[in-house]
Amino acid sequence: MDFRIITQDQREALYKEVWEEPVITVAKRYGLSDNGLRKHCNRLGIPLPYSGYWARIRAGEKIPIPSLPKVTGELKDYIRNYVIKYRTDLEQLSDEELMSEEELNLLREETKVFLKEKCAQIKVKDQLKTPHSIITENIKEIKKREKRDKALAIVSSSSKRYMAIKSKYGDNKATLPIFVSESNIDRAYRIIDTIIKAIYDMEGWARIDENAEKDGACFVVMQTLFYFELGEETKKGRTSKEESEKPPKLKLSLTASCWFSDKYRGIMEYMDFDNKPLEEQVGKIIYEMFVVSSKVTALYEMGKREEKREEEEQKRQRRLKKMREGELEELKLLEHAASDWNKAQKIRRFTDCMEMKINDVTDAKKREILLKWLKWARDKADWLDPLTEKEDELLGKSKHIFESIEDIDF
Numbered sequence: 001m002d003f004r005i006i007t008q009d010q011r012e013a014l015y016k017e018v019w020e021e022p023v024i025t026v027a028k029r030y031g032l033s034d035n036g037l038r039k040h041c042n043r044l045g046i047p048l049p050y051s052g053y054w055a056r057i058r059a060g061e062k063i064p065i066p067s068l069p070k071v072t073g074e075l076k077d078y079i080r081n082y083v084i085k086y087r088t089d090l091e092q093l094s095d096e097e098l099m100s101e102e103e104l105n106l107l108r109e110e111t112k113v114f115l116k117e118k119c120a121q122i123k124v125k126d127q128l129k130t131p132h133s134i135i136t137e138n139i140k141e142i143k144k145r146e147k148r149d150k151a152l153a154i155v156s157s158s159s160k161r162y163m164a165i166k167s168k169y170g171d172n173k174a175t176l177p178i179f180v181s182e183s184n185i186d187r188a189y190r191i192i193d194t195i196i197k198a199i200y201d202m203e204g205w206a207r208i209d210e211n212a213e214k215d216g217a218c219f220v221v222m223q224t225l226f227y228f229e230l231g232e233e234t235k236k237g238r239t240s241k242e243e244s245e246k247p248p249k250l251k252l253s254l255t256a257s258c259w260f261s262d263k264y265r266g267i268m269e270y271m272d273f274d275n276k277p278l279e280e281q282v283g284k285i286i287y288e289m290f291v292v293s294s295k296v297t298a299l300y301e302m303g304k305r306e307e308k309r310e311e312e313e314q315k316r317q318r319r320l321k322k323m324r325e326g327e328l329e330e331l332k333l334l335e336h337a338a339s340d341w342n343k344a345q346k347i348r349r350f351t352d353c354m355e356m357k358i359n360d361v362t363d364a365k366k367r368e369i370l371l372k373w374l375k376w377a378r379d380k381a382d383w384l385d386p387l388t389e390k391e392d393e394l395l396g397k398s399k400h401i402f403e404s405i406e407d408i409d410f
Contacts, residue, residue, distance in 0.1 A: 001014075001030060003040040003044075004078070005078055005079070005080060006044065006078070006079060006080070007079070007080050007081040007082075008071060008079055008080070008081050008082040008085065009081065009085070011044055011045075011046065011079055011082075012068060014026075014041070014044070014046060015046045015047075015068045017029075018037075018041065018046065018048055018049065019049065019065050022049075022054055023037055023038060023041075023048060023049070043078060044075070044078055044079065045068075045069045045071070045075045046068065047066045047068070047069075070082075071083075076203075080203075081203070082203065083111070083114065083201075083202055083203040084107065084111055084202070084203045084222055085107065085108045085110070085111045086106055086107060086108065087106060087107065087108055090106065090297075090298075090301045093106075095302065095305070098298050098301060098302055099298060099302060103291055103294075104290065104291060104294045105294065105298070106294045106297060106298060115202065115287060115290055116287065118198070118201070118202060119198075119283040119284070119286050119287040120283055121283070122194065122198050122282050122283040122286065123194075124190050124191055124279040124280075124282055125190060125194070126190075127190075128186065128189050128190050128193060131189065131193050132193050132196045132197055132206075134176065134196060134208065134217070135176070135189055135192065135193045135196075137175065138175045138176045138178070138189075139189070141172070141173050141175045142175070144169060145169075145172060147169070148165065148166075148168075148169035151165045151169075152165055152166070172215075174208050174209060174210050174212060174215055174216065175208060175215050175217075176192060176208070176215060176230075177214070177215045177216050177217055177228065177229040177230065178192065178215075178229075178230045178231075179229065179230070179231045179232070180230065180231060180232050180248075180250065181232060181247065181248060183247035183248075184232060184247050184248065184250055187250060187278075187279070188230050188250065190279070191230070191250070191252070191278055191279060191282060194282050195219065195282060195285070195286060196219070198282070198286055199219055199220075199221060199286060199289075202221075202286070202290075203222075204219060204221040205219075205220050206219050206220070207220065209227070219254075219289065220259075221289045221290055221293045222290065222293040222294065222297055223258060223259045223260065223293065223296070223297045223300070224256050224257065224258060224259060224289075224292065224293035224296045224297065225256070225257045225258075225259055226254045226255070226256050226257075226268075226289055226292075227254070227255045227257065228252060228253060228254045228255075229252075229253050230250065230251070230252050230253075231250075231251050231253070232248035232249065232250060232251060233248055233249040233250075233251050233271060233272070234248075249271055249272035250271060250272050250277075250278045251269065251270070251271040251272075252269070252270045252271070252278060252285065253267070253268070253269050254268040254269070254285075254289070255267055255268075256268065256289075256292050256293070256296055257296075258296050258297070258299075258300045260300060261300055261303070263300075263303065264296045264299045264300050264303070266292055266295075266296065268285075268288065268289075268292065270285055333404055337386040337401050337404070340384045340385065340386050341384075341385055341386055341387060343381075343384050344381040344382070344384040344385035345381075345385075347377055347378070347380065347381035347384070348378065348381050350377075351374055351377050351378050351381070354370075354374060354377075355374060358370045358371060358374065379392070380392075383395060383398045384398070385398075386398075386399075386400065386401035386404070387400070387401060388400070
């Protein structure tokens with residue numbers, strides 16, 4: 001187990017272990033010293049038995065165990081899945097379970113209930129009293145830009161004064177992608193502030209996209225990044241005086257993208273309605289972010305499985321190709337051995353017939369030459385024969401078929 005960041009399930013299991021056995025025993029199981037495990041437990045908010053606890057237990061006392069504290073504050077930096085709990089490890093789900101059309105099918109029932117109840121309770125406050133630090137930084141950045149641009153507007157772009165002002169204020173710092181008129185800015189801040197704080201309580205967070213060419217940010221929910229923009233609906237065509245005096249309607253656009261791959265994406269859009277302003281849709285928006293994230297996570301996991309299967313199939317095909325190539329080589333060996341054996345047999349039959357004819361030769365010197373050639377021919381037959389092993393002065397040692405077969409990797 002990596003104790004730097006663990007899941008809530010692992011934390012609960014460790015909590016149970018240290019209250020069932022002494023810390024020194026549990027520590028050995030994880031390859032740690034008892035002091036090392038104590039430090040991890042303290043950091044992870046896991047209460048430990050006090051000195052003398054086990055002696056009292058052995059004496060037969062029944063001592064109540066302190067409960068495991070909830071994950072709050074700094075603990076959120078070290079513990080995952082303390083709110084969002086999956087049914088099981090995704091690898092254990094079948095393809096059918098993974099790709100089920102059931103809403104939030106990857107999550108446990110208690111997590112589904114929590115999300116529904118939490119999202120139903122979300123309210124956008126009427127005033128922005130204690131904004132999130134991202135909102136605060138955004139307000140500072142926008143004010144700085146306005147002050148800089150106002151100062152630059154009254155000087156020449158080629159003057160030293162212009163360059164001095166540019167140097168003083170510096171370049172734009174990436175901030176929230178909120179593009180609304182002054183009449184809607186307070187609403188926009190309150191809506192985004194509510195979303196950030198709500199998803200933080202549901203194990204998510206928000207971050208500014210420092211690398212974007214323009215202002216950009218995203219909400220992070222489960223394993224999905226939701227890049228967003230909060231803008232206004234463009235008024236089209238002719239409108240009445242009453243309509244034209246109303247502030248433009250807000251429009252929130254989200255682009256979902258898997259944390260690990262841009263391959264799995266989705267678009268979500270929400271806007272003001274006369275009977276339901278964006279403020280009243282925030283709970284629904286956040287809930288649907290979790291629904292989309294669950295589906296994106298499933299698609300990504302399914303994609304990994306398909307890639308793995310494709311890779312395994314390619315490996316299988318390569319193995320088959322190699323086996324086929326090996327089989328062809330073995331067939332060549334067989335054909336070559338059978339051909340050599342056949343040649344050897346023909347030579348032997350020929351030499352047997354020749355020997356009978358030599359007996360009819362009356363010239364002793366000629367018969368001696370023929371008999372020497374006959375012996376040479378039979379030696380060559382033996383050298384050719386794959387079922388014999390023969391050393392030849394010029395051709396070297398022949399290889400027995402059994403030795404050739406031993407070299408084959410079946």
